[in-house]
Amino acid sequence: MSSSPLPGDASNDPTTDQTGRFVRQPNGRVRPLSPHLQIWRFHTTMWGSILNRFAAGALSVGSLFIGGWLAAAAFGPDAYAGYAAVMGSPLGLLIWFGITCAAAYHLTAGVRHLVWDAGAGLTPKAADALTVVSFIAALVISVGFWIVLFASGKVVL
Amino acid sequence: MSKSARFIRNVKVSERHGAGEWTAERLSALVLVPLALWGLWSAWSLSGAGYDGALDWFRSPVNSSLLAVTLLISVWHMNMGLKVIVDDYIHKPSSRTALLGLIGALCLLLAAAGVFFIVRLALGSAPLPAGLGA
Numbered sequence: 001m002s003s004s005p006l007p008g009d010a011s012n013d014p015t016t017d018q019t020g021r022f023v024r025q026p027n028g029r030v031r032p033l034s035p036h037l038q039i040w041r042f043h044t045t046m047w048g049s050i051l052n053r054f055a056a057g058a059l060s061v062g063s064l065f066i067g068g069w070l071a072a073a074a075f076g077p078d079a080y081a082g083y084a085a086v087m088g089s090p091l092g093l094l095i096w097f098g099i100t101c102a103a104a105y106h107l108t109a110g111v112r113h114l115v116w117d118a119g120a121g122l123t124p125k126a127a128d129a130l131t132v133v134s135f136i137a138a139l140v141i142s143v144g145f146w147i148v149l150f151a152s153g154k155v156v157l
Numbered sequence: 158m159s160k161s162a163r164f165i166r167n168v169k170v171s172e173r174h175g176a177g178e179w180t181a182e183r184l185s186a187l188v189l190v191p192l193a194l195w196g197l198w199s200a201w202s203l204s205g206a207g208y209d210g211a212l213d214w215f216r217s218p219v220n221s222s223l224l225a226v227t228l229l230i231s232v233w234h235m236n237m238g239l240k241v242i243v244d245d246y247i248h249k250p251s252s253r254t255a256l257l258g259l260i261g262a263l264c265l266l267l268a269a270a271g272v273f274f275i276v277r278l279a280l281g282s283a284p285l286p287a288g289l290g291a
Contacts, residue, residue, distance in 0.1 A: 074274035076284025080208040107193045154205035
């Protein structure tokens, strides 16, 4: 995997190429290798995509905490009080806040993808605008939710 | 691939199961949009409500059935998403198969245990493990 400029005699013919820019796919077809990470200039939709996958991974871990809450409820008042104490500690609240952020962004980014899948908003300008909207909406949902939680006194530090 | 490509309205039909997976990902995402908003509302109702508040919440059939549906569709969606991530980054076939098997087993466990807990809470069963034999 080379990030240096291509040598002058680099061939675009896959059969004579020596630079490793082509890959043989499992079905036998030869296809050009996509440029690696350091070739790309970071742009809005790229951040949107990376953060969406990151949020998906975070939510997968977060689902274990939801499962833990279900288990605590099913195991009775003592287990529930213990779980609530751990998850109501500053670290626990940070975990819940992280889950809220990941869920909010995965939701708004998912809606953005559904818009794209419907064939709308696919020009670079519209795609960037949709991505910025999904960032802001996720921030408003997650931060707003926690401001209201603290303001109502339902959650205290 | 010697099989000739099939087309419907000038769009190539996927050779294997790619199109079905694509549709399933979108369909589950679409259903999860309202369920996620309902989940946010539920988190609001449950936070600070304590054990008794949680029990009351689970006694409502609407809440417990919606939660079970949300859990099952989420885990299905999560399994498909994690499979895509593993397919993208893990190239050694044996490692990929092993990891996908592990993820699938964990997803099944999460779904089964989750539904088990939800059903018990919805029916008002005695706290575990005491009620297991009853």
